[in-house]
Amino acid sequence: MKKIAFALAAVAVVAGFALGAAWYRQSRSSALEAVARDRAALFVRLHSPVRGAADARVDLVEFTDPACETCAAFAPILEQLLARHPGRVRLVVRYAPLHEGADEVARVLEAARLQGKFWEALHLLYRTQHVWTAHHRVYMESVWQVLPQIGLDMERLRADFADPAVAAVVAQDLADARELGVQKTPGIFVDGRPLEPFGVDPLVALVDAAVRARYPG
Incomplete structure (x- = not known):
């Protein structure tokens, strides 16, 4: 028993x-x-601007500072990577305004996004950096002067620029950048992997490897 x-x-x-x-x-x-x-x-946040196919399996995420010269230099390279892998890579842009005053420029970009003009505004500001930034300083009056050329509703843009919700989006992106250890821009990640070492060739190799992994055969 x-x-x-x-x-x-x-x-x-x-x-x-x-x-x-x-x-x-x-x-x-x-x-x-x-x-x-x-x-x-x-x-990637719900508000994040995305370029490329929505169902692309590879995420190329860039934390950018609109006042960053290197970010401007990398913009065409990122576009070329999308063209190199059509439908397989999507570009996600996040705000990481590290330069003095760049947070206001990021708010302008977010306000432009609300009008469906984010990419036009981003590339315009990259092209005209020499007009509105110098010696690591941002001159907002010059930023406002270049924006009308892409067809923005400037009255609405200024109203959205002052909206606390727009500032909150920029703050969220910057907090995410810091959480991920981004200390300089552009901070680039491919499917969550940081670009290390930094450079064009390592970036191309990282994206190519991610595409091969996500699209075997």
Whole structure:
């Protein structure tokens, strides 16, 4: 009788352990999925401007400062990468205004996005950096002077520029950049992997490798 009782107790312990292990695995899996979702949000937010196919499997994420000369120099390279892998890579741009006064320029870009003119405004400001920034300083009066040429509703632009919701978007992007360790711009990630070492050739190699991994065969 004692042997039977012991055997039943042993079975109960094993069953309990199995159930506990299953619960732990499920809890850990759920926790890891939550972490993955949270980390994914650091790269792409609902407000983030996206260029390229919506169903592209490779994310090329750039944290940019509109006053950054290197960011302006990399803009055509990023466009070339989209053309190099049509339909397979999407470009996501985030705000990381590290220069003094660049947060206001980022707010201008976000206000332009609300009019469907983000990309036109971004490329315009890159092309005209010599007009509105010098010696690591931003001259906002010059920023406002160049913007009308892309057909923006300037009255609405100024109103949206002053909207706290627009400032909150820029602040969120900057917080994400800092969380990801971005200390200079452009901060570039390909499917979550940082561009290291920094350079055109490493970037091309990183994107090509991501495309091969996401589109085998």
